[in-house]
Amino acid sequence: MQRELNEKCAVVGIFDHPEASKLAYFSLHSLQHRGQEACGISSADGIKVHTIKDRGLVSQVFTDEKIKTLKGTSAIGHNRYSTAGDDSILDAQPVFARYDLGEMAIVHNGNLTNAKEVRDRLIKRGAIFQTFMDTENLIHLIAKSEERKLLDRIIDAVKKIEGAYSLVFLSRTKMFAMRDPYGLRPLSLGKVGNGYIVASETCAFDLVGAEFIRDVEPGELLVFEEGKEPKSIKIFEPTPKHCIFEYVYFARPDSDVFGQNVYQMRKNMGRKLAYIDPIEADMIVPVPDGGVPAAIGYSQESGIPYELGIMRNHYIGRTFIEPTQQMRDLKVKMKLSPITSLIKGKKLIVVDDSIVRGTTSKRIVKMLKEAGAAEVHMRISSPPTTDPCYYGIDTPDKENLIAANMSNQEMCDFMGADSLAYLSHDALLESVNAVDSQYCTACFTGKYLY
């Protein structure tokens, strides 16, 4: 029962700080929820770009000794959610390269939609690809650009790619941060000491004592040079299409992304949800931890009491012991357990953030019913997830998305719930105070940007 949808990455960059690699380390630590498979940091000391990356959590990969070898006053870092392939080439970032202008490292959050075409073109021109990461395209584009300065080459390169990208580039003396014209993935700018920080989420700022300045704009390239203010270059006209799923599920509740606090957006969704097919019930029960903020919002709006009817066990760790015959639904039960005496004979509104395959929801309903719940009404604080994401989230194929293949009634029956209701597309947009169409909602609509 791992998270069913996975963000592919977190990025961070520190510029002009005496303990750059240490700040990168702690920033990655606070962004661990965005990728747990592999991580890495590159630092630059004016002469060389040093890189350490490996499989594992940030706290497992880095030791004090290793951080010390990452010398210099600038550093970039990356957490990765690795797609499980049958190959074990180390697809970790930063991607490092020696090229004609020296040494460079890149970190990338997002997904390039024209990666294959770009790669094919590059390969035809003699490039070789040593990993399975989209990001490798970028170092090739930069290396092959006919511009003479790195800045111009970066501009050249990003003009050739499409898709979702929040990027940080590190050279021996400079740092660059760039966001795609849609601003699909978040990227924020802050001040730390006398230097600067960019990070996927602002929760990184809080941990390292940095001060939020503003978001990097969609289509904006920021150039960091020693002794100067970050210079802003507008590469593309911004046409905001932020990933609304960051609000629904991915980002940490204490982060501000796309200019708004995540927790509050989720509470808004819960509030709106209270109007969808409203019913009377004894209590609002969140599916922890994802459903908690929306359940609080629902409760506040409806006046129905909020209760911790399902407990989440945080000591799990992997178990390798097979259950006995009697132990049904062990995987769910080891993580989630009902408070039986609380819910027995009660009418529950159960709030979750989203449904992917539907199997977990089914197990939860069953568990609650077995614990004696009189009625279980599932309420989902986002619309039905009907389409896969191509912009940096690891979703199953359409055939495995339950909402793409069943009607609402069929899903409700499948789960064994007494009713099932989703937040509407419009209500979701209202929850996040959307004006015009500034969010990408392709996973709910199938209307893709590219």
Next chain:
Amino acid sequence: MQRELNEKCAVVGIFDHPEASKLAYFSLHSLQHRGQEACGISSADGIKVHTIKDRGLVSQVFTDEKIKTLKGTSAIGHNRYSTAGDDSILDAQPVFARYDLGEMAIVHNGNLTNAKEVRDRLIKRGAIFQTFMDTENLIHLIAKSEERKLLDRIIDAVKKIEGAYSLVFLSRTKMFAMRDPYGLRPLSLGKVGNGYIVASETCAFDLVGAEFIRDVEPGELLVFEEGKEPKSIKIFEPTPKHCIFEYVYFARPDSDVFGQNVYQMRKNMGRKLAYIDPIEADMIVPVPDGGVPAAIGYSQESGIPYELGIMRNHYIGRTFIEPTQQMRDLKVKMKLSPITSLIKGKKLIVVDDSIVRGTTSKRIVKMLKEAGAAEVHMRISSPPTTDPCYYGIDTPDKENLIAANMSNQEMCDFMGADSLAYLSHDALLESVNAVDSQYCTACFTGKYLY
């Protein structure tokens, strides 16, 4: 920022089940919150008692292969919170012994108050102690008893000890479960398949598919023999003095202990708390995870909205990297972080379950104030912890208990809070529906049982 008070153990026993050691394993898994340093399981197959124990979490110590070597239809298990000594002798349980009646294993949750006297007497009679665990006394008392049957020896032995104990004994063919006359530590009896289970908390029953029968009574000894119902022997007149801290802090919210659901008791405490020095505020904020149920109760009673103002990060793991100078209070911040935009300028009532040394509370108040909280009112869902526990909880000395050394105002000043209020002793008792004086509250009163 490990938990500041630690239960010393969990115990479990399975009798007459074809997969006894596997059930013991999963039961210990669900009781992992009661001890994370070491664990072990002994099984009996009619001929031998097999034992595996080691440092580490249940999921780390046991593999499928090891569980298979723990043959037999009965098994007992133990989770341990090890007091950090400078010695590395393996103080894990079950304690195993070969003695004149054969082989035996014991698990123990609690603390013997006359352990030193008993040990000194035993040592004078030639006994040797190979560990630093109280429990070793029991196997000596049993081995040296002049009774001829194990049952009588157990009775003999428990009559010589004082303090808190929930014990499970395993011989080659039988199992025994015993609770001290005060019933200080919990122990429940259930039915699993055609056999029986005893466990420190009922959450173990839920995971393995067992059915709750009743609690083992204070002073009761249960004898499990193949093909028979468990036989109950009243060894001591029951004089219930249940550890009220199980309700306040230790037990899992989804467990029923001492006949009542833990989550509901905590909510009751929160409800009562709403009447202690009531103030107006913008929101109720729990210190997660301990303060959550009481905060929900407080909110329901007061009508002040419940908000997740402080987020808990579950990806922590140990970090070995020293923070930079700017990073203050890193240890707290890596675990807890405020939702700044939610609490900025707001008047908060912050609910926690208890205060031990006061340093964590101080850091939390500081963190909230730095995040912009207008006022922080600390509310504690138990009375001031003024005295150490000698019945199985690892508390600091009195000199390190802040409430034993400061007045309420001094503590409030120390923490930098705008007000501080505790639940009264009487209100706590009311919250848990106490009749007469059926609870031990020595940690709040200094009135010890022995």
Next chain:
Amino acid sequence: MQRELNEKCAVVGIFDHPEASKLAYFSLHSLQHRGQEACGISSADGIKVHTIKDRGLVSQVFTDEKIKTLKGTSAIGHNRYSTAGDDSILDAQPVFARYDLGEMAIVHNGNLTNAKEVRDRLIKRGAIFQTFMDTENLIHLIAKSEERKLLDRIIDAVKKIEGAYSLVFLSRTKMFAMRDPYGLRPLSLGKVGNGYIVASETCAFDLVGAEFIRDVEPGELLVFEEGKEPKSIKIFEPTPKHCIFEYVYFARPDSDVFGQNVYQMRKNMGRKLAYIDPIEADMIVPVPDGGVPAAIGYSQESGIPYELGIMRNHYIGRTFIEPTQQMRDLKVKMKLSPITSLIKGKKLIVVDDSIVRGTTSKRIVKMLKEAGAAEVHMRISSPPTTDPCYYGIDTPDKENLIAANMSNQEMCDFMGADSLAYLSHDALLESVNAVDSQYCTACFTGKYLY
């Protein structure tokens, strides 16, 4: 292809040295060949006895930090070859005990032949046994002795045990070393700095810069007290019966045991072997590493050239990959490989120290024949191993000892060798300069001491 016969232990003691536990560590390091499963050190600082023990090699179990916690100026240590049981109780030494005179730790090399009787008697008197080690008997005997001083109790205790023992006892202020009346297992005394060292083999002295004084005598008890010369007490009349297998196989070639150098004794055996069924051959080939010294001796005596016809690969480590069908005898081949071009068409005399089950020898002969050897004549530098050892060596049962179940010709046929000859019992005794019957040769004769 682990070693087929295994010594059960190494012991070491350091007294009156400012870095006692560190010296114990390095001594155990040099004695690692006597036990690789578990190890431990106890130190005494006048007030307490500290103990650290665990599974693993010395270099794996101990860190600088741990050595530092082993405070004090005396220390004892132990390496253990663990018999593979199905139980995972930590049977490591030192055995530590709190008893009526305070704290004590013991290490033991050897095997007690009356362990069961002593244990049964102790158990009848109320003792409990928490491990499966013979050594536990000793702490019970000491604890239960009616003498008032530890010295007298040790004397009392050793008078009750039979078998092989080289023991070191550590109390808070003193150390004692004792060897059984037969002197079955080695134990030497040395001077290190201003203090003393005792160890199973003198190779430990060389590493830590100690100077050899003399062997502890059979039946002698040495008492170490601060500021005094070691005091010698003759507990038993010495009747030397040293384990001749220490010379044949166990001890390190650079150690002097029982007053003579091991390498030279093995060379002598090889020299004698040259007269047993002498044949002409192209070269003498040792089975490395055990057969090397005897092969050198054989070559020097016979004049037939010594050649490294079989190479030993030291990079092995365990492999978990199953071989393919074609890969026969993989386990032997990964460790030993023939130098084909050297032995092709040649007549070989292959020298090994002993044969246990015969399967390894069979594989070696086959490997040499497949590599083209014209003739393979096996020569063993000890008599046929016909009987198990009960004095501290882990031998298989008699039914698994090939020499106990086959005639010489049958064994030769089984191995596929062209001839097979063993050193005679008398020649072995001559090789080690035996006078009278000062060696135990029960494994070759079945004539046991007890």
Next chain:
Amino acid sequence: MQRELNEKCAVVGIFDHPEASKLAYFSLHSLQHRGQEACGISSADGIKVHTIKDRGLVSQVFTDEKIKTLKGTSAIGHNRYSTAGDDSILDAQPVFARYDLGEMAIVHNGNLTNAKEVRDRLIKRGAIFQTFMDTENLIHLIAKSEERKLLDRIIDAVKKIEGAYSLVFLSRTKMFAMRDPYGLRPLSLGKVGNGYIVASETCAFDLVGAEFIRDVEPGELLVFEEGKEPKSIKIFEPTPKHCIFEYVYFARPDSDVFGQNVYQMRKNMGRKLAYIDPIEADMIVPVPDGGVPAAIGYSQESGIPYELGIMRNHYIGRTFIEPTQQMRDLKVKMKLSPITSLIKGKKLIVVDDSIVRGTTSKRIVKMLKEAGAAEVHMRISSPPTTDPCYYGIDTPDKENLIAANMSNQEMCDFMGADSLAYLSHDALLESVNAVDSQYCTACFTGKYLY
């Protein structure tokens, strides 16, 4: 006291065998002495090239499960001795690439002397380098070649490189093996089942049950295609200059390299050495394990007895404990120890294969003298190592090579030996039956090939 000179790699290739990756695994296992830092295997199943590589020994990196994912009937493998850099990019092989003709993997033993020039040229043409390995040049040269077929591109590529290389290329359906025109590094061809094997040393053939066919010729390219005999293409006129150090030190004694058995070559060197500055002595003592074969040869030629005067301890493993003040030369002593009673008062001829920095030899002489040796005469079975190797061996700079900076007498004095003699250049060539100048001896002469 790690080996002071280190081979950089071993390579292996298996073609047309149902268990190709398993055979590659075992081959690498037998070649572990040529590189212990990292290893990897790529397999091809006609559709994809699968790669697993990581830090660690072969037995640590691969599990049965991983070998199973390396599907297909051809596989190549690599062991690596990693130069210790401060960067932790994973410089392991096979180097894998996707390029315009599909997928490809390469393994390389050797060192390219024009790597920097080639890389600079490639970088100018837009290539990026993601590792610090020379080998990366090759995939770029192949990818950028204008030829249309892989075979022609490989030919194109190798014509652009200089230096030492034994290469194996794997595409989805074919395998190629190539050796530089000088044949500096070994590479042999064998038959295994119905398929073929190439490997750095023939000891790999023995383990997997392969049959030696012949060496790959200097300048020869072998093409492996399914259902065909390997096709030989002479790319360069062969001008043999085999690395003589393979005979002196690197290759396993049981391997045949460059058409001759390594053990026998070393024995020849020892025999020749007996004529250099001949002296009378009591015994010949090898420095184990490197000096053993030459010492045997010396003994056979001179008639002076061969003795194991120095023992090597194979249980070392790393220790992290600091020695005490008294423990001098701990690092040498933990690995090597003298047999004191054997050498006391004796005149020793000590034979080693080579001297690099001289510090180890100095410690050995000191250790022997302290053990009582009357005289220590060092004899080295190769000429003075005066110049670094640029063809695949990791030698220190010239300033750190003792023989480049001291006269023979100075070295002898530095070591504290009674005499020191090296094998002459001519005698070394005679030992290995050299005709013309078919060996590279640049490390002894400074006469480089490029």
